[in-house]
Amino acid sequence: MNAHPHSLHAATNLWSLDTALRHLADRVRSEAGARDIYGDGGTLQAWRPRPDRNPTGGHADPIGDAVLGMTYRIDTPCADRYRAATATLCWLAIHTLGDLPAENRTPIQQLLHHIDMVPPQAAAEVARWAADEDRRIRELLHLDTGQQPIPGVTCPACSRVSLATSGINATSTVVVCTNDLCTCLGDICLCGMNIHADGARHIWTAAYVSTWKVAA
Numbered sequence: 001m002n003a004h005p006h007s008l009h010a011a012t013n014l015w016s017l018d019t020a021l022r023h024l025a026d027r028v029r030s031e032a033g034a035r036d037i038y039g040d041g042g043t044l045q046a047w048r049p050r051p052d053r054n055p056t057g058g059h060a061d062p063i064g065d066a067v068l069g070m071t072y073r074i075d076t077p078c079a080d081r082y083r084a085a086t087a088t089l090c091w092l093a094i095h096t097l098g099d100l101p102a103e104n105r106t107p108i109q110q111l112l113h114h115i116d117m118v119p120p121q122a123a124a125e126v127a128r129w130a131a132d133e134d135r136r137i138r139e140l141l142h143l144d145t146g147q148q149p150i151p152g153v154t155c156p157a158c159s160r161v162s163l164a165t166s167g168i169n170a171t172s173t174v175v176v177c178t179n180d181l182c183t184c185l186g187d188i189c190l191c192g193m194n195i196h197a198d199g200a201r202h203i204w205t206a207a208y209v210s211t212w213k214v215a216a
């Protein structure tokens with residue numbers, strides 16, 4: 001894979017957010033106590049990014065989401081968070097993907113599917129929002145980050161034992177440096193990323209790790 005770092009960050013942050021949203025949906029369903037009222041209780045249904053569609057999300061948005069419907073019947077922080085997250089997610093998907101063809105996918109799946117076609121700077125915006133929303137939801141639910149630390153391996157850029165794996169889809173992981181001060185220096189950087197990106201947090205495809213030095 002030769003993806004841009006911003007695209008890799010967007011994908012891994014969206015993947016993490018997708019997991020967090022599923023937990024949040026479970027909590028909303030539990031709080032609403034309304035399984036019998038709202039049939040399937042599923043997550044976001046089929047969705048298509050059409051320019052003529054109202055991009056505001058929310059109650060008027062025809063995404064057919066049973067959980068979203070529940071959030072209008074209860075007044076809890078989780079319901080508020082779910083409603084805000086899904087509205088922004090729909091807006092972001094529509095404005096990022098334009099009229100790219102959609103199949104039977106949720107907004108988050110659609111963003112994940114097309115993220116490699118999104119210009120790097122737009123991917124960086126998606127990555128930032130997804131990271132912020134993921135953090136807010138995980139704080140609300142007391143969930144951990146989902147990242148798995150890699151012991152004994154140093155980051156080739158900052159030389160700290162600060163690497164962790166993070167999911168990027170159902171079968172693949174990437175490696176990120178969790179040191180907030182470790183960002184890419186561009187062409188002169190020694191990070192070994194496929195594409196150097198000045199200022200980006202370091203991220204690598206998992207295959208690179210096996211070539212790195214094990215810390216003493």
Ligand SMILES: [Zn+2]
Pocket residue numbers: 155156157158159160162177178179182202
């Ligand atoms: Zn580092």
Ligand SMILES: [Zn+2]
Pocket residue numbers: 157183184185186189190191192193196197202
């Ligand atoms: Zn770098």
